Amino acid sequence: MSDVRGVAVDGRQQKRMRGSGRVRSAVLWDALRTVLDRIAPESGPGDVVDVGGGTGGFAVPLAELGHRVTVVDSSPDALAALERRAAESGVKVRSFQGDATDLPDLLGPDAADLVLCHSVLEYVDDPAATMAALTGTVRPGGSVSLLVAGQIAAALHRAVAGHFDDARRVLADPSGRWGEGDRMPRRFTRESLSSLVRDAGLRVAELHGVRIFADLVPSGMIDSDADSAEALIALESAAAVHPVLRDLATQLHLVADKPAR
Numbered sequence: 001m002s003d004v005r006g007v008a009v010d011g012r013q014q015k016r017m018r019g020s021g022r023v024r025s026a027v028l029w030d031a032l033r034t035v036l037d038r039i040a041p042e043s044g045p046g047d048v049v050d051v052g053g054g055t056g057g058f059a060v061p062l063a064e065l066g067h068r069v070t071v072v073d074s075s076p077d078a079l080a081a082l083e084r085r086a087a088e089s090g091v092k093v094r095s096f097q098g099d100a101t102d103l104p105d106l107l108g109p110d111a112a113d114l115v116l117c118h119s120v121l122e123y124v125d126d127p128a129a130t131m132a133a134l135t136g137t138v139r140p141g142g143s144v145s146l147l148v149a150g151q152i153a154a155a156l157h158r159a160v161a162g163h164f165d166d167a168r169r170v171l172a173d174p175s176g177r178w179g180e181g182d183r184m185p186r187r188f189t190r191e192s193l194s195s196l197v198r199d200a201g202l203r204v205a206e207l208h209g210v211r212i213f214a215d216l217v218p219s220g221m222i223d224s225d226a227d228s229a230e231a232l233i234a235l236e237s238a239a240a241v242h243p244v245l246r247d248l249a250t251q252l253h254l255v256a257d258k259p260a261r
Helices: 013-016 019-039 059-064 076-089 098-107 127-137 151-160 164-172 190-199 219-224 227-237
Strands: 047-051 068-073 094-097 112-118 140-150 205-209 252-257
Touching: 013 190, 019 140, 019 205, 019 252, 047 059, 047 098, 059 068, 059 076, 068 076, 068 098, 076 094, 076 127, 094 098, 098 127, 127 140, 127 190, 140 151, 140 190, 140 205, 151 164, 151 205, 190 205, 190 252
Parallel strands: 047 068, 047 112, 068 094, 112 140
Antiparallel strands: 140 252, 205 252
16 A cells, blocks of 8 residues: 555555556556655645546545545536545545636646646647646646547557548547547647647656557456456556557656746
């Protein structure tokens, strides 16, 4: 079990995340543990803001580990579910209804050591405005954790499914979409995400590929064989930072640091 500075999965979280779910989240949790250990190695619990944190998939486990967590989400139903989830876990998580661009008004500047913005940038009207709000919310010396849909992976998955024209359109479209029926408004490449971060005044610290192989393996195989799940986690961890393989990930995870004053 980790101390409050880390996000290593403890006994309760191990019960929640088994098989394919655990495989798909292992790389991301490892990265978050490393970030929290780096930005607050001695001071203990940190202030974490989860933008678009919904029902608390990240917020509640982080609160269980002692961190002071705030969730900002536009959905009142999601926030109600978050409140129930936190109560069942015996932790307190602050919550505010609003969008990412509301952060300055809701929380003020320099409010967090770590800001999570996972699966949000794909859907916002103005990613640059969202990044500006995230930058203002994180303290100098703190970090922003971004998780976005990967454009290259979308082309690969459409091709594997036999939709070759769609795959070609994903590669050619600036937003990484395959057509009008595509429910994802926007996807990112390593270059486009890094550029967005740098333009906001942050420094790219780490870039990981999340779910490189996991989405290509039948879930049943992982769920029924613990040894296979562990082996796949080890493979995902090795591939997550591979300079070629990480670009093929279903999701790209970028850690951006705000320069200390």
